[in-house]
Amino acid sequence: MRIIFLGPPGAGKGTQAKMLIDRYGIPQISTGDILRAAVKEGTPMGKKAKEYMDAGKLVPDEVVIGIMQDRLKEPDCSKGFILDGFPRTVAQAEALENMLKEMNMPIDKVLALDVPDEVLLERLTGRRTCKACGQMYHVKFDPPKSGGKCDKCGGELFQRDDDKEETIKNRLSVYHAQTAPLLDFYGKKDMVVKIDGTKAPDEIFKSLINVLERK
Numbered sequence: 001m002r003i004i005f006l007g008p009p010g011a012g013k014g015t016q017a018k019m020l021i022d023r024y025g026i027p028q029i030s031t032g033d034i035l036r037a038a039v040k041e042g043t044p045m046g047k048k049a050k051e052y053m054d055a056g057k058l059v060p061d062e063v064v065i066g067i068m069q070d071r072l073k074e075p076d077c078s079k080g081f082i083l084d085g086f087p088r089t090v091a092q093a094e095a096l097e098n099m100l101k102e103m104n105m106p107i108d109k110v111l112a113l114d115v116p117d118e119v120l121l122e123r124l125t126g127r128r129t130c131k132a133c134g135q136m137y138h139v140k141f142d143p144p145k146s147g148g149k150c151d152k153c154g155g156e157l158f159q160r161d162d163d164k165e166e167t168i169k170n171r172l173s174v175y176h177a178q179t180a181p182l183l184d185f186y187g188k189k190d191m192v193v194k195i196d197g198t199k200a201p202d203e204i205f206k207s208l209i210n211v212l213e214r215k
Protein backbone atom coordinates (compact mmCIF):
# COMPACT_ATOMS: atom_id res chain seq x y z
CA MET A 1 0.00 0.00 0.00
CA ARG A 2 1.40 3.36 -1.03
CA ILE A 3 -0.19 6.42 0.55
CA ILE A 4 0.37 10.16 0.54
CA PHE A 5 -0.83 12.18 3.53
CA LEU A 6 -1.79 15.72 2.61
CA GLY A 7 -2.84 18.38 5.05
CA PRO A 8 -1.64 21.50 6.83
CA PRO A 9 0.92 21.40 9.63
CA GLY A 10 -0.74 20.14 12.81
CA ALA A 11 -3.52 18.28 10.99
CA GLY A 12 -2.42 14.99 12.58
CA LYS A 13 -0.62 13.42 9.60
CA GLY A 14 2.23 12.14 11.78
CA THR A 15 -0.10 10.70 14.44
CA GLN A 16 -2.26 8.89 11.89
CA ALA A 17 0.76 7.68 9.93
CA LYS A 18 2.17 6.09 13.09
CA MET A 19 -1.15 4.29 13.70
CA LEU A 20 -1.17 3.02 10.10
CA ILE A 21 2.39 1.68 10.45
CA ASP A 22 1.20 -0.61 13.25
CA ARG A 23 -1.64 -1.91 11.12
CA TYR A 24 0.11 -2.38 7.79
CA GLY A 25 3.78 -2.77 8.73
CA ILE A 26 4.96 -0.27 6.16
CA PRO A 27 7.31 2.65 6.85
CA GLN A 28 6.26 6.23 7.45
CA ILE A 29 8.51 8.58 5.53
CA SER A 30 8.51 12.09 6.96
CA THR A 31 10.77 14.63 5.26
CA GLY A 32 10.32 16.81 8.38
CA ASP A 33 11.76 14.02 10.60
CA ILE A 34 14.62 13.38 8.16
CA LEU A 35 15.43 17.11 8.05
CA ARG A 36 15.24 17.45 11.85
CA ALA A 37 17.65 14.51 12.22
CA ALA A 38 20.07 16.24 9.80
CA VAL A 39 19.77 19.48 11.81
CA LYS A 40 20.51 17.59 15.05
CA GLU A 41 23.55 15.89 13.52
CA GLY A 42 24.75 19.24 12.17
CA THR A 43 25.33 17.92 8.64
CA PRO A 44 25.85 20.52 5.87
CA MET A 45 22.32 19.79 4.60
CA GLY A 46 20.95 20.18 8.15
CA LYS A 47 22.66 23.54 8.62
CA LYS A 48 21.19 24.83 5.37
CA ALA A 49 17.72 23.43 6.11
CA LYS A 50 17.52 24.87 9.64
CA GLU A 51 17.31 28.47 8.42
CA TYR A 52 14.27 27.66 6.30
CA MET A 53 12.63 25.51 8.97
CA ASP A 54 13.03 28.07 11.76
CA ALA A 55 11.46 30.69 9.53
CA GLY A 56 8.51 28.42 8.68
CA LYS A 57 9.54 28.33 5.02
CA LEU A 58 9.89 25.32 2.77
CA VAL A 59 13.32 23.81 2.29
CA PRO A 60 14.24 24.09 -1.43
CA ASP A 61 12.67 21.47 -3.69
CA GLU A 62 15.99 20.03 -4.91
CA VAL A 63 17.02 19.22 -1.31
CA VAL A 64 13.85 17.33 -0.35
CA ILE A 65 13.55 15.66 -3.75
CA GLY A 66 17.14 14.40 -3.31
CA ILE A 67 16.24 13.05 0.15
CA MET A 68 13.23 11.19 -1.24
CA GLN A 69 15.15 9.78 -4.20
CA ASP A 70 17.51 8.08 -1.74
CA ARG A 71 14.86 7.08 0.79
CA LEU A 72 12.49 5.41 -1.69
CA LYS A 73 15.31 3.12 -2.84
CA GLU A 74 15.65 1.63 0.65
CA PRO A 75 14.49 -2.01 0.78
CA ASP A 76 11.78 -1.34 3.38
CA CYS A 77 9.82 0.68 0.79
CA SER A 78 9.24 -2.35 -1.42
CA LYS A 79 6.15 -3.36 0.61
CA GLY A 80 4.70 0.15 0.50
CA PHE A 81 5.02 3.41 2.41
CA ILE A 82 3.23 6.35 3.93
CA LEU A 83 4.48 9.75 2.82
CA ASP A 84 4.01 12.32 5.56
CA GLY A 85 4.94 15.90 4.63
CA PHE A 86 6.07 15.16 1.07
CA PRO A 87 5.22 16.30 -1.57
CA ARG A 88 4.58 19.91 -0.50
CA THR A 89 4.81 21.68 -3.87
CA VAL A 90 3.64 20.85 -7.37
CA ALA A 91 7.31 20.52 -8.45
CA GLN A 92 7.84 17.91 -5.72
CA ALA A 93 4.67 16.06 -6.76
CA GLU A 94 5.84 15.94 -10.37
CA ALA A 95 9.29 14.72 -9.34
CA LEU A 96 7.69 12.04 -7.15
CA GLU A 97 5.49 10.91 -10.01
CA ASN A 98 8.56 10.44 -12.22
CA MET A 99 10.48 8.56 -9.52
CA LEU A 100 7.59 6.20 -8.81
CA LYS A 101 6.91 5.62 -12.50
CA GLU A 102 10.52 4.52 -12.97
CA MET A 103 10.24 2.21 -9.98
CA ASN A 104 6.83 0.94 -11.07
CA MET A 105 5.30 1.84 -7.70
CA PRO A 106 2.13 3.91 -8.24
CA ILE A 107 0.42 5.73 -5.35
CA ASP A 108 -2.84 4.09 -4.24
CA LYS A 109 -4.49 6.97 -2.37
CA VAL A 110 -3.97 10.55 -1.31
CA LEU A 111 -5.52 11.09 2.12
CA ALA A 112 -6.22 14.74 2.85
CA LEU A 113 -6.81 15.75 6.45
CA ASP A 114 -9.02 18.80 6.63
CA VAL A 115 -8.63 21.14 9.66
CA PRO A 116 -9.37 24.90 9.89
CA ASP A 117 -6.49 27.29 10.60
CA GLU A 118 -7.70 28.45 14.03
CA VAL A 119 -7.78 24.85 15.29
CA LEU A 120 -4.28 24.24 13.87
CA LEU A 121 -2.88 27.31 15.58
CA GLU A 122 -4.15 26.16 18.97
CA ARG A 123 -2.88 22.62 18.41
CA LEU A 124 0.59 23.67 17.27
CA THR A 125 1.36 26.41 19.81
CA GLY A 126 0.52 23.95 22.62
CA ARG A 127 2.59 21.10 21.21
CA ARG A 128 5.53 19.85 23.30
CA THR A 129 8.00 17.09 22.42
CA CYS A 130 10.24 14.94 24.64
CA LYS A 131 13.92 15.67 23.98
CA ALA A 132 14.88 12.09 24.80
CA CYS A 133 12.24 9.84 23.17
CA GLY A 134 10.26 12.14 20.84
CA GLN A 135 6.89 11.48 22.55
CA MET A 136 4.48 14.36 21.84
CA TYR A 137 2.19 16.14 24.30
CA HIS A 138 -0.18 19.10 24.24
CA VAL A 139 -0.32 21.56 27.14
CA LYS A 140 -4.13 21.61 27.01
CA PHE A 141 -5.37 18.49 25.20
CA ASP A 142 -2.78 15.91 26.29
CA PRO A 143 -0.61 17.27 29.11
CA PRO A 144 2.10 15.12 30.72
CA LYS A 145 1.08 13.81 34.17
CA SER A 146 4.29 14.95 35.81
CA GLY A 147 4.70 18.64 35.03
CA GLY A 148 7.27 19.40 32.37
CA LYS A 149 8.67 15.85 32.13
CA CYS A 150 7.88 12.98 29.78
CA ASP A 151 5.54 10.33 31.23
CA LYS A 152 7.29 7.58 29.30
CA CYS A 153 10.97 8.25 30.00
CA GLY A 154 11.21 11.29 32.30
CA GLY A 155 12.91 13.30 29.54
CA GLU A 156 12.67 17.06 29.31
CA LEU A 157 9.87 18.50 27.17
CA PHE A 158 10.53 21.30 24.70
CA GLN A 159 8.72 23.37 22.10
CA ARG A 160 9.97 22.90 18.55
CA ASP A 161 11.46 26.14 17.19
CA ASP A 162 9.00 26.00 14.33
CA ASP A 163 6.02 25.62 16.69
CA LYS A 164 6.32 29.23 17.90
CA GLU A 165 3.29 31.36 16.98
CA GLU A 166 4.91 33.58 14.33
CA THR A 167 6.53 30.63 12.60
CA ILE A 168 3.26 28.70 12.65
CA LYS A 169 1.47 31.57 10.93
CA ASN A 170 4.15 31.48 8.23
CA ARG A 171 3.85 27.71 7.90
CA LEU A 172 0.10 28.00 7.43
CA SER A 173 0.37 30.68 4.75
CA VAL A 174 3.07 28.63 2.99
CA TYR A 175 0.70 25.66 3.14
CA HIS A 176 -2.15 27.58 1.54
CA ALA A 177 0.06 29.09 -1.17
CA GLN A 178 2.25 26.13 -2.07
CA THR A 179 0.85 22.85 -0.76
CA ALA A 180 -2.96 23.25 -0.97
CA PRO A 181 -2.73 23.33 -4.82
CA LEU A 182 -1.80 19.65 -4.57
CA LEU A 183 -5.43 18.91 -3.64
CA ASP A 184 -6.26 19.99 -7.15
CA PHE A 185 -3.23 18.25 -8.69
CA TYR A 186 -4.25 14.88 -7.24
CA GLY A 187 -7.97 15.69 -7.36
CA LYS A 188 -7.81 15.85 -11.15
CA LYS A 189 -6.36 12.34 -11.09
CA ASP A 190 -9.24 11.25 -8.85
CA MET A 191 -6.87 10.11 -6.12
CA VAL A 192 -7.90 12.31 -3.18
CA VAL A 193 -10.10 11.34 -0.26
CA LYS A 194 -10.85 14.15 2.20
CA ILE A 195 -11.14 13.29 5.88
CA ASP A 196 -12.41 15.52 8.70
CA GLY A 197 -9.29 16.03 10.81
CA THR A 198 -11.03 17.85 13.68
CA LYS A 199 -12.35 14.58 15.19
CA ALA A 200 -10.59 12.51 17.85
CA PRO A 201 -7.54 10.54 16.60
CA ASP A 202 -9.30 7.15 16.98
CA GLU A 203 -12.30 8.32 14.96
CA ILE A 204 -10.09 9.74 12.23
CA PHE A 205 -8.20 6.45 12.16
CA LYS A 206 -11.47 4.52 11.67
CA SER A 207 -12.39 6.77 8.72
CA LEU A 208 -8.97 6.19 7.18
CA ILE A 209 -9.24 2.42 7.53
CA ASN A 210 -12.69 2.52 5.93
CA VAL A 211 -11.29 4.38 2.96
CA LEU A 212 -8.24 2.15 2.59
CA GLU A 213 -10.07 -1.15 3.02
CA ARG A 214 -13.21 -0.30 1.07
CA LYS A 215 -13.63 -2.94 -1.57
Ligand code: AMP
Binding pocket: 009, 030, 031, 032, 033, 035, 052, 053, 054, 056, 057, 058, 059, 060, 061, 064, 084, 085, 086, 087, 088, 092, 162, 171
Ligand atom coordinates in the same frame (compact mmCIF):
# COMPACT_ATOMS: atom_id res chain seq x y z
P1 AMP B 1 6.93 18.94 9.20
O1 AMP B 1 7.46 18.23 10.39
O2 AMP B 1 6.47 18.02 8.11
O3 AMP B 1 5.90 19.98 9.54
O4 AMP B 1 8.17 19.74 8.56
C1 AMP B 1 8.88 20.73 9.30
C2 AMP B 1 9.60 21.68 8.37
O5 AMP B 1 10.53 20.94 7.54
C3 AMP B 1 8.72 22.41 7.37
O6 AMP B 1 8.13 23.58 7.92
C4 AMP B 1 9.71 22.74 6.25
O7 AMP B 1 10.56 23.81 6.61
C5 AMP B 1 10.56 21.47 6.23
N1 AMP B 1 10.00 20.46 5.29
C6 AMP B 1 9.49 19.23 5.61
N2 AMP B 1 9.07 18.58 4.52
C7 AMP B 1 9.31 19.41 3.47
C8 AMP B 1 9.05 19.34 2.08
N3 AMP B 1 8.47 18.25 1.51
N4 AMP B 1 9.43 20.40 1.30
C9 AMP B 1 10.02 21.49 1.82
N5 AMP B 1 10.25 21.63 3.14
C10 AMP B 1 9.91 20.62 3.97
